[in-house]
Amino acid sequence: MPLDYWRNIEGAYPYQTAKTIEDDSEHNPLNLLSLEKELIAIRRHLHQYPELSKEEFETTDFIAKCLGEKGIPIRPTSLKTGVFADIAGESEGPAIALRADIDALPIEEKTGLPYASKKKGIMHACGHDFHTAALLGAAFLLKENQDSLKGKVRLLFQPAEESGAGAAKVIADGQLDGIEAVIGLHNKPDIPVGAVGLKTGPLMAAVDRFKVAIQGKGAHAALPHNGFDPIVGASQLIVALQTIVSRNVNPLKSAIVTVAKIEGGSTWNVIPDTAVIEGTVRTFDSEVREQVKQRFLSVAEQISSAFSLKANVKWISGPPPLCNDTAITEIAKAAAHKAQLQVISPDPSTAGEDFAYYLEHIPGSFAFFGTGGDHDWHHPAFTIDETAIIKASYFLYESARRLLG
Numbered sequence: 001m002p003l004d005y006w007r008n009i010e011g012a013y014p015y016q017t018a019k020t021i022e023d024d025s026e027h028n029p030l031n032l033l034s035l036e037k038e039l040i041a042i043r044r045h046l047h048q049y050p051e052l053s054k055e056e057f058e059t060t061d062f063i064a065k066c067l068g069e070k071g072i073p074i075r076p077t078s079l080k081t082g083v084f085a086d087i088a089g090e091s092e093g094p095a096i097a098l099r100a101d102i103d104a105l106p107i108e109e110k111t112g113l114p115y116a117s118k119k120k121g122i123m124h125a126c127g128h129d130f131h132t133a134a135l136l137g138a139a140f141l142l143k144e145n146q147d148s149l150k151g152k153v154r155l156l157f158q159p160a161e162e163s164g165a166g167a168a169k170v171i172a173d174g175q176l177d178g179i180e181a182v183i184g185l186h187n188k189p190d191i192p193v194g195a196v197g198l199k200t201g202p203l204m205a206a207v208d209r210f211k212v213a214i215q216g217k218g219a220h221a222a223l224p225h226n227g228f229d230p231i232v233g234a235s236q237l238i239v240a241l242q243t244i245v246s247r248n249v250n251p252l253k254s255a256i257v258t259v260a261k262i263e264g265g266s267t268w269n270v271i272p273d274t275a276v277i278e279g280t281v282r283t284f285d286s287e288v289r290e291q292v293k294q295r296f297l298s299v300a301e302q303i304s305s306a307f308s309l310k311a312n313v314k315w316i317s318g319p320p321p322l323c324n325d326t327a328i329t330e331i332a333k334a335a336a337h338k339a340q341l342q343v344i345s346p347d348p349s350t351a352g353e354d355f356a357y358y359l360e361h362i363p364g365s366f367a368f369f370g371t372g373g374d375h376d377w378h379h380p381a382f383t384i385d386e387t388a389i390i391k392a393s394y395f396l397y398e399s400a401r402r403l404l405g
Contacts, residue, residue, distance in 0.1 A: 035137055036390040042066065043133035043389055044115040050104030050124045053163035056081040059102050059132075063157050066136055070143050072155075077173055082159040082166070084175050086152055087142045089404070093151025096403040097176070097364075098396050099184040099355065100135035101128045101161035110380040125382045127187035130371065130389060132157060134185070137393025142400060151404040154179055164207065164318045167354035171361060181328050182364035183399045184355045185392060188346070189373030193388045196336045196395065197346030197368030200326045202284040204366070205256075207318035207352030208293065211278045212237070212300055215310045221269040230275035231264050233307040238262070238277060240303050244295045255292050256282040256350055282350045284321050322356035325363035328403070332365045335398035339391060351377070369395070 051059050063083040064074055075084040082102065109116045109123040117123045124130075139155050156175060160166030170176065191197055214234050219227025238259050249255045257279070264275030281296070283289040297313055304311035336343045346368045355366050369392050371384040 032390055032394065035140060035393070038140075039133045039137045039389045039393060040386050042136060043129050043386065046129035046132055047113075047124050048115050048118050050117050050119055050122045050129070052106060052122060053103040053160035053166065054081060056102050056159050060157075060159070063102065063132065063136070067139065067155075070140055072139060072143055075154075075175070077175065079159065079169060079173050082170065083155070083157040084170075085139070085155045087139065087146055087149065087155070088152040089149025090147055091150040093149070093404050094180045095152040095154065095178050096400060097154040097156050097179045097182040097358075098135055098138055098400055099156040099158055099182060099358065100131035101158050101166065102132050103128060103160055103162050103166070105162060105378060107378065107380050111383050113383065123380065123382075125379060126162070126377045127371065127382070127384050128161065130187050130384045130392070131185065133389050134369075134392035135396060137390060138396035138400065141393065141397040145401075149401070149404055153400045153404070156182075161354050164352070164354050167319070167357040171357060176358065176361055179362055181325075181403050182355075182358050182362055183328070183332060183367075183396065183403070184358075184364070185367040185369045185396070186353065187371040187384050187388070188368040189371055189376055189382070189384070191344070191346070191368055191370030191372075193370050193372045193385045194391065195342040195344050195370040197344050197370075198324075198329055198333050198336065198365065199345050199348075200324050200329045202321050202323050203346070203348055203368075204322035204353045204356065205282040205284055205348070205350045206286070206289050206321045206356075208281040208283075208289070209278070209316040209318060210281065210296065211276065211314040211316075213312045213314075214275045214277070214304055215312065216271075216273060216275075216308075218273040219271045221271055224271060227271050228308040229271050230273065230309055231271065233304055233309040233311075234262060234264060234275040234277055236307065237300060237303045237311070240299050241296065244292055244299065248295050249288055249292065253285055253288050254283070255288055256280070257292065257296070258282075282352070284348060286321065289321070319352045319354040319356045320360060322353050322366055323359060324365045325359070328363050329365040331402045332367060332395075332399050335402050336367075336395055338398050338402075339394045341391065341395060367395070 216228040216230035259279040261278040300311040
């Protein structure tokens with residue numbers, strides 16, 4: 001008997017869809033409409049009580065409570081935040097993982113929603129509340145059909161994605177031990193609800209950060225010959241760094257070098273001792289990533305030397321390129337078709353995502369999930385269409401089932 005899978009909740013949304021999904025006879029009937037209401041309530045609770053990276057204590061307790069109420073056992077962890085759990089079937093099989101991130105951003109919310117953040121200056125402006133609710137929904141569906149699972153599903157409610165350190169700590173904590181494949185997703189406002197972006201190869205960029213302190217010798221602005229001007233040196237360096245992409249990186253590949261901050265001086269008539277520039281490098285290829293770094297260090301040294309200055313470069317490596325596995329992505333596409341989602345090939349994003357650390361250890365796939373919206377990630381008016389939550393839950397559930405075989 002078909003389920004009214006895409007039905008709106010009591011007219012709460014501005015449009016309706018009429019697609020249905022057939023129950024698989026070998027599994028329990030899925031009461032998705034009831035689950036949808038539960039997940040929206042969960043998401044709204046999370047949205048009202050966001051927490052920053054490494055501070056997700058209330059969120060951790062809430063997730064653990066939600067899982068506990070469904071009889072899903074929590075795994076031990078040495079991490080202070082984050083929740084990890086296993087759902088094991090009665091039959092032997094592989095062990096796979098589903099992942100959601102749980103942290104928020106230091107942004108003052110300006111959505112005007114009745115369930116807006118109650119914490120001043122903190123907001124779920126990247127949709128991690130959506131990810132968490134969707135994974136909880138998938139967990140509930142898997143638990144309902146636990147007897148039919150052929151293997152084990154590990155749930156990774158990961159902390160500290162925004163700080164770029166969470167995934168690495170989850171791996172160090174042993175939560176990926178014994179896991180053979182992993183699936184994750186991220187909401188995408190520019191993809192409509194009912195569509196999912198899946199592609200093999202690079203999907204999101206490696207993220208590196210730099211800070212260059214250019215040391216000179218201060219002097220009176222009227223007597224520049226008595227000093228070595230770091231302002232002039234920093235200006236030349238900013239221009240020279242742009243040639244790395246235009247003249248060193250293969251035009252058939254891509255890279256971004258952005259200087260986003262410059263500091264130097266304290267008044268109009270004094271040449272300072274030091275000027276500082278900061279910015280980011282984004283790449284999709286590990287070789288290009290290393291090439292850009294080495295060229296950056298060389299340019300910084302040589303430009304500063306030409307002006308009798310010294311450049312002290314601090315290079316902060318972030319997540320590597322996120323590269324989806326071909327076989328796992330094909331399984332995810334099959335799951336998306338089962339969930340009656342439109343599968344599209346998304347453009348890669350130059351944003352970073354620490355899910356990439358998991359993919360350095362095991363094969364997996366990361367999806368861009370359509371949520372519709374007028375504002376992109378990290379905007380104070382960012383929000384998601386909540387009708388996408390149940391779709392994401394079913395996609396994760398079906399992906400897990402298919403990975404288990």
